[in-house]
Amino acid sequence: MRKILVAGNWKMHGSHAMVSELLEGLLAGSESPSNADMAVFPPFPYLAQASSMLEGSSISWGAQNLNPAPKGAHTGEVSAAMLLEFGCSHVLVGHSERRSIYGETDEDVADRFVTALESGLVPVLCVGETLEQREGGETESVVQRQLDAVLNRVGVGGFERAVVAYEPVWAIGTGQTATPEQAQEIHAFIRDKFASQDDIIAGQLRILYGGSVNGSNAADLFAREDIDGGLVGGASLKVDDFLAIRNAVG
Numbered sequence: 001m002r003k004i005l006v007a008g009n010w011k012m013h014g015s016h017a018m019v020s021e022l023l024e025g026l027l028a029g030s031e032s033p034s035n036a037d038m039a040v041f042p043p044f045p046y047l048a049q050a051s052s053m054l055e056g057s058s059i060s061w062g063a064q065n066l067n068p069a070p071k072g073a074h075t076g077e078v079s080a081a082m083l084l085e086f087g088c089s090h091v092l093v094g095h096s097e098r099r100s101i102y103g104e105t106d107e108d109v110a111d112r113f114v115t116a117l118e119s120g121l122v123p124v125l126c127v128g129e130t131l132e133q134r135e136g137g138e139t140e141s142v143v144q145r146q147l148d149a150v151l152n153r154v155g156v157g158g159f160e161r162a163v164v165a166y167e168p169v170w171a172i173g174t175g176q177t178a179t180p181e182q183a184q185e186i187h188a189f190i191r192d193k194f195a196s197q198d199d200i201i202a203g204q205l206r207i208l209y210g211g212s213v214n215g216s217n218a219a220d221l222f223a224r225e226d227i228d229g230g231l232v233g234g235a236s237l238k239v240d241d242f243l244a245i246r247n248a249v250g
């Protein structure tokens with residue numbers, strides 16, 4: 001069985017004090033045995049703090065975005081090499097907020113994915129449809145388009161060391177979690193797509209669900225065949241809530 005990954009995307013939340021308290025709590029709570037791996041994605045300024053607190057622990061950390069350029073005149077941006085200096089192992093690419101608020105296109109997302117892979121970071125590729133797209137029956141075609149933009153660049157082999165996160169936009173921060181059946185349906189669609197090209201990579205690929213995951217709904221979601229963990233926003237900001245999700249893993 002694939003090991004569940006419980007990943008916390010802190011978005012633009014945090015302070016020195018909050019990061020200390022949260023990570024101390026997670027470190028203490030992660031001593032009990034579990035079938036889940038844990039990862040956190042703090043805002044850039046707190047990566048140094050995460051690195052010094054989590055070094056040597058079982059909790060991984062990563063960034064919420066990266067710029068595809070190695071360096072140069074890109075005010076406000078951060079490169080893969082910089083993330084590596086702060087011990088990041090993972091990086092989110094194509095989060096729906098990056099796509100919708102900051103205009104990242106499928107091509108931009110693919111560029112970031114390629115850069116992450118080439119630099120040794122594990123890209124966590126976020127895909128998912130809006131409510132309008134779901135209601136218009138476009139869920140699968142949207143997810144397929146978002147995956148294809150990356151697959152066309154790196155091939156199925158590029159996913160040997162990557163993670164996919166299915167995050168329906170209508171479920172993010174709304175409290176309206178996709179039902180386990182709705183999520184499983186799209187996760188199976190995603191895995192089948194990879195399986196049509198490479199069974200082994202498809203079988204190993206971690207496909208996370210994101211969108212209002214909490215301690216009460218996590219067990220049902222993670223019990224589904226193709227749901228290999230969660231990308232958690234709001235509930236990853238509180239020690240007890242995030243640990244409840246980790247401990248929901250059977």
Ligand code: 13P
Pocket residue numbers: 009095167171172173174175210211212213231232233234235
């Ligand atoms: P919420 O868990 O707050 O819905 O956020 C999900 C998300 O966007 C994680 O990347």
